[in-house]
Amino acid sequence: MTVWLNHLIKLLSLINYLKMSEQxxxxxxxxxxxxxxxxxxxxxxxxxxxxxxxxxxxxxxxxxxxxxTKEKLFRAIFERVLGYVIPKVLAFVESDETFFSKIEFFVHTYVELLLKNPYIPNFILSELNRNPNNIADMLGSLIVKNDAFAKFSKLINTEIEKGTIRPIQPEHLIVNMISLCIFPFPARPIFQSVFFKNDKDKYQEFLKTRKNEVTSFIINAIKAEKL
Amino acid sequence: MTVWLNHLIKLLSLINYLKMSEQxxxxxxxxxxxxxxxxxxxxxxxxxxxxxxxxxxxxxxxxxxxxxTKEKLFRAIFERVLGYVIPKVLAFVESDETFFSKIEFFVHTYVELLLKNPYIPNFILSELNRNPNNIADMLGSLIVKNDAFAKFSKLINTEIEKGTIRPIQPEHLIVNMISLCIFPFPARPIFQSVFFKNDKDKYQEFLKTRKNEVTSFIINAIKAEKL
DNA sequence: TTTATCTTTGACCGTTTGGTTAAACCATTT
DNA sequence: AAATGGTTTAACCAAACGGTCAAAGATAAA
The missing domain is CATH 1.10.10.60 (Homeodomain-like)
Incomplete structure (x- = not known):
């Protein structure tokens, strides 16, 4: 009897927990x-x-x-945001078969991520300004550990040797790719007012069209000229 | 005699003023x-x-x-910084003869400006985040007044018609140009640590080489393919 | 029911913040 | 030499800030 009751209590507790985890x-x-x-x-x-x-x-x-403390709370948030963003962005290295489709994958996932979380760039940039050393190290270890840059660097050099793309320093290419994806988000208020008369929807639409535009912009910039 | 003395006094006062304006x-x-x-x-x-x-x-x-107030002081600074930066950047529209050399002019002046004032982008971006409406309007009026965007837009469309560059929406091209120039500065701590093991001098050198790299990157991206 | 532990709260504390004030300072004018 | 008006200062203030504390509430075990 007591055993039976114990089971019942545990069951009720479980139900309560499931309820809680929903609401x-x-x-x-x-x-x-x-x-x-x-x-x-x-x-x-x-x-x-x-x-x-x-x-x-x-x-x-x-x-x-x-x-x-405020500092500890902020740090926890910052690490969570980075941990969420970085793996998604680095995935492109392992993604598709051809080099150009890798680039397309990168731009699309990056821009889509930022369309869902448009304030993240400003968040990271302002913290970068407030505390450059700590954060840079933290970011560095996250990325270097994955070794994504070294892999991408190799990919680029292979393509250059194959003659599919013109010679370019890997650092420049990746900085360009990232710049083209991110910058329109923190700079939104400027571009939106100057180019779109502060029409929020039009700028949103503009950002979406960038997925294809930026992809072809990059590919055109690096692909080797036909002989 | 009194007149003579008066002149002398004024002269001394002038000398004093010149001294002051130097030191x-x-x-x-x-x-x-x-x-x-x-x-x-x-x-x-x-x-x-x-x-x-x-x-x-x-x-x-x-x-x-x-x-x-702090707010008024900040506003004064912000307006001064914008008033210093914007005209320099917009000058490219009126600059050289060919379209491609205009782009080169734009990238070079922009990057050189930021090499001298590397903290300005972060300053503007964070204020943009804090107070998007006011500042965007202010920026908008500064740029719209100059009508630089409309002029550049016309230039692009002319080149497209001439067949020297592939079709591209002017908004995309100018956003790309600005993104490529600016972003490596506020994002410096990341790139510097990930790509250059936090070597300040190497990143500085990298930024300098971007003047030519970004120029040819943009031109390659938009120039029409040879038939 | 009592006990023990974890969670939550209102009231409070010392410091820092942007901003004010009354008085001192200083160069000209009269 | 006295008055004037702009400049500079030390001392001060109320509000806001991050952070603490003792006590009340909740929860589950003994």
Missing amino acids: EKPTEEIIFDAAQKVFVLKGFDGARMQEIAEEAGINKALLHYYYR | EKPTEEIIFDAAQKVFVLKGFDGARMQEIAEEAGINKALLHYYYR
């Missing part, structure tokens, strides 16, 4: 999401612990209970 | 330069009025005597 996120995650929202929008200096607490619907003291 | 800048300018230095490096939220005062070697109250 009531654990506090730690609520805080995390709220903090990400505020930090990404306002940067470290502009964000207020009070605002994060309100966004999470909790007391300010509870923030410090889970993440002791 | 002792007027306080207002000292403040301005100090504020620019601090704001550009730390952004609006990160900058402290106390720090600006110390940088200028004056009392904090004197800041408020000349520029009543």
